[in-house]
Amino acid sequence: MVDFxxxxxxxxxxxxxxRGGKVEIKSREREVQEQRELTTxxxxxxTSSDIPPSPREPSDPYSGDPVIEQTFGMPSDExxxxxxxxxxx
Numbered sequence: 302m303v304d305f306x307x308x309x310x311x312x313x314x315x316x317x318x319x320r321g322g323k324v325e326i327k328s329r330e331r332e333v334q335e336q337r338e339l340t341t342x343x344x345x346x347x348t349s350s351d352i353p354p355s356p357r358e359p360s361d362p363y364s365g366d367p368v369i370e371q372t373f374g375m376p377s378d379e380x381x382x383x384x385x386x387x388x389x390x
Contacts, residue, residue, distance in 0.1 A: 305313065305321040316322025346352050 313322050317324050
């Protein structure tokens with residue numbers, strides 16, 4: 302944490318808040334970035350092995366291992382028949 306109490310008041314009043322001052326930055330880029338941060342989901346990694354090697358987004362996020370589809374076929378007739386309402390316990 303930085304102690305800005307040693308900086309002169311007139312210096313704080315002319316500097317931007319990102320530099321310890323009191324002047325808010327107003328730009329279209331800042332508004333766009335704030336909106337993006339409000340609408341973008343945040344990732345929470347539960348283990349260190351979940352963390353990707355690079356913070357960059359992959360150019361093709363689906364270029365990993367191919368998904369192998371399994372066909373299970375149709376359910377049997379007795380599975381299709383329901384003999385009454387299902388009771389959840």
